[in-house]
Amino acid sequence: xxxxxxxxxxxxxxxxxxxLANNFGTVSNRxxxxxxxxxxxxxxxNIAISGANLAANEIYLDPTWEDGFSNLSFQGGEINVxxxxxxxxQNIREIVSTADYKGASDxxxxxxxxxxxxxxxxxxxxEGGNIxxxxxxxxxxxxxxxxxxxxxxxxxxxxxxTTKKKLVYYxxxxxxxxxxxxxxxxxxxxxxxxxxxDNIEPSADANGFKITGEDTVYIxxxxxxxxxRFSYSDPDTAVYLxxxxxxxxxxxxxxxxRLKGVIQGQYSIxxxxxxxxxxxxxxxDDDIVFSQxxxxxxxxxxxxxxxxxxxxxxxxxxxxxxxxxxHGSIYCENGGFGAENYNSRPxxxxxxxxxxxxxxxxxxxxxxxxxxxASGFAxxxxxxNRLMVxxxxxxxxxxxxEIVSWLE
Amino acid sequence: MGFSTIxxxxxxxxxxxxxxxxxxxxxxxxxxxxxxxxxxxxLQQNLATVAQIIEWDFRKIGYCKDWNKLPDPSKAIxxxxxxxxxxxxxxxxxxxxxxIYYYMGPTSExxxxxxxxxxxxxxxxxxxxxxQSNLGLTRFYMVYFDxxxxxxxxxxxxxxLIASIEINVVVENVAAYNEKYSSAYWRQIRMVARNLKxx
Numbered sequence: 092x093x094x095x096x097x098x099x100x101x102x103x104x105x106x107x108x109x110x111l112a113n114n115f116g117t118v119s120n121r122x123x124x125x126x127x128x129x130x131x132x133x134x135x136x137n138i139a140i141s142g143a144n145l146a147a148n149e150i151y152l153d154p155t156w157e158d159g160f161s162n163l164s165f166q167g168g169e170i171n172v173x174x175x176x177x178x179x180x181q182n183i184r185e186i187v188s189t190a191d192y193k194g195a196s197d198x199x200x201x202x203x204x205x206x207x208x209x210x211x212x213x214x215x216x217x218e219g220g221n222i223x224x225x226x227x228x229x230x231x232x233x234x235x236x237x238x239x240x241x242x243x244x245x246x247x248x249x250x251x252x253t254t255k256k257k258l259v260y261y262x263x264x265x266x267x268x269x270x271x272x273x274x275x276x277x278x279x280x281x282x283x284x285x286x287x288x289d290n291i292e293p294s295a296d297a298n299g300f301k302i303t304g305e306d307t308v309y310i311x312x313x314x315x316x317x318x319x320r321f322s323y324s325d326p327d328t329a330v331y332l333x334x335x336x337x338x339x340x341x342x343x344x345x346x347x348x349r350l351k352g353v354i355q356g357q358y359s360i361x362x363x364x365x366x367x368x369x370x371x372x373x374x375x376d377d378d379i380v381f382s383q384x385x386x387x388x389x390x391x392x393x394x395x396x397x398x399x400x401x402x403x404x405x406x407x408x409x410x411x412x413x414x415x416x417x418h419g420s421i422y423c424e425n426g427g428f429g430a431e432n433y434n435s436r437p438x439x440x441x442x443x444x445x446x447x448x449x450x451x452x453x454x455x456x457x458x459x460x461x462x463x464x465a466s467g468f469a470x471x472x473x474x475x476n477r478l479m480v481x482x483x484x485x486x487x488x489x490x491x492x493e494i495v496s497w498l499e
Numbered sequence: 500m501g502f503s504t505i506x507x508x509x510x511x512x513x514x515x516x517x518x519x520x521x522x523x524x525x526x527x528x529x530x531x532x533x534x535x536x537x538x539x540x541x542l543q544q545n546l547a548t549v550a551q552i553i554e555w556d557f558r559k560i561g562y563c564k565d566w567n568k569l570p571d572p573s574k575a576i577x578x579x580x581x582x583x584x585x586x587x588x589x590x591x592x593x594x595x596x597x598x599i600y601y602y603m604g605p606t607s608e609x610x611x612x613x614x615x616x617x618x619x620x621x622x623x624x625x626x627x628x629x630x631q632s633n634l635g636l637t638r639f640y641m642v643y644f645d646x647x648x649x650x651x652x653x654x655x656x657x658x659x660l661i662a663s664i665e666i667n668v669v670v671e672n673v674a675a676y677n678e679k680y681s682s683a684y685w686r687q688i689r690m691v692a693r694n695l696k697x698x
Contacts, residue, residue, distance in 0.1 A: 272659030
């Protein structure tokens with residue numbers, strides 16, 4: 092009898108332990124399943140991101156790349172990438188990167204658009220020796236330099252700031268660290284093209300207004316009318332811009348342009364020519380402004396590009412001795428944007444720029460001493476936010492794409 | 500019935516009592532372990548769910564199908580503090596900008612749960628009614644970092660300073676055996692919403 096009871100007791104306890112062990116095992120398995128599912132999902136996601144990055148890199152190296160990847164093995168999973176042209180006219184492309192990893196799948200969509208230099212509030216190849224961005228400097232839009240980015244006492248950058256070289260502090264990070272409100276990256280190589288202006292000329296031949304064989308062209312924008320002459324004392328000739336320059340391009344070949352006026356519409360003025368001959372320059376003789384300032388009229392569609400093969404200078408004249416207003420994006424392929432006789436001209440007020448400056452070499456616009464301005468201008472540069480999505484006609488492009496949207 | 504019989508009966512009662520006691524304690528321990536293990540499994544699932552929801556939304560900070568509507572995604576974060584954040588995104592991929600607001604409610608809102616520390620995590624899209632989830636969250640804590648990797652003091656002069664986010668989530672059981680609550684912790688050391696780095 093005692094033996095049977097013992098057997099019942101042992102069998103009963105064994106049964107209970109079996110039930111409990113099964114229960115604990117199930118819980119444990121579900122817990123592991125839960126962990127594994129999270130891991131596989133995360134890994135599939137990371138592989139999809141890697142596929143998108145690989146494809147973006149291919150497009151960076153070759154903007155015409157559309158091959159994509161098919162069943163590319165990566166970290167134990169597979170990547171399939173398609174590159175689609177979603178807007179032929181604007182050349183908008185989309186990378187679709189799909190990853191499969193141990194039954195989990197994830198997709199990342201990346202949209203790319205052609206990148207124009209006009210999106211920059213400030214761009215330079217050379218920062219002009221030893222010029223520092225100081226606590227008085229605020230850049231309101233995207234910033235890039237191929238040079239060192241030198242910071243003194245917390246300058247402010249509202250757009251994304253990038254530099255090819257590195258960030259240099261005057262004293263220390265604590266004393267000089269800039270405020271980057273739009274992000275910051277080092278090691279970004281974005282060279283200024285050497286043929287940006289040359290590449291525009293065929294468009295001027297096709298549907299623009301092209302002037303050749305003149306040493307100097309005096310140009311006055313008068314809303315939708317362009318007035319021009321070839322010497323200071325000549326009378327102006329007036330043309331209706333929508334008729335003579337349907338694509339919005341006014342091109343002065345191998346010439347010097349002297350510029351002023353009021354812009355209505357979207358136009359770019361280009362001056363080409365070699366520096367040794369003193370050509371390819373644009374002098375701003377007086378205010379050059381939009382008919383509708385977008386800060387006052389947010390629906391304004393006026394855009395303007397000031398594109399010089401060499402440099403853009405604010406003329407040293409009476410009209411410019413009490414502030415100058417410039418609306419537009421300035422591009423200097425070989426030189427820079429500056430003020431004529433910046434260190435000998437009178438104190439001339441402010442440069443009120445609405446737009447951006449893209450230049451090879453940073454130049455001075457005035458001098459200062461301990462009591463304030465000693466000559467030339469103070470800078471009051473504002474970024475035209477519309478340049479993030481719009482560009483003056485035929486403004487030089489970077490030759491590659493930029494990521495405008497990333498969905499994961 | 501002799502003396503030996505009485506001894507047998509008493510012995511049986513003692514042995515039976517011991518066995519009963521063992522069985523009772525075994526049952527109690529088994530119940531506790533089953534409850535706790537089940538609770539921890541539920542806890543882990545809750546944590547994974549919270550993490551996936553947060554990752555899903557936070558990765559899309561600054562995204563809009565019509566990118567022209569948010570040309571500078573660094574302006575996407577509208578508000579941020581240690582336990583709440585509001586940002587712009589495109590929730591339903593229709594090209595229209597939406598805002599998402601995450602915040603924690605007070606512990607008093609969950610007085611009906613046994614756990615005195617759990618709170619509701621709210622997710623508000625635009626001006627819609629807040630959607631709440633009671634997944635045993637006891638802590639939802641964020642640290643923000645600038646483009647150079649330094650932590651951002653709150654409130655910042657400009658939310659554009661934020662380049663990456665450390666997200667900390669602690670989840671506990673909403674109820675536990677003998678109030679022995681288990682907890683699980685998830686930390687995303689650097690959540691970088693890719694769109695914040697665009698342009």
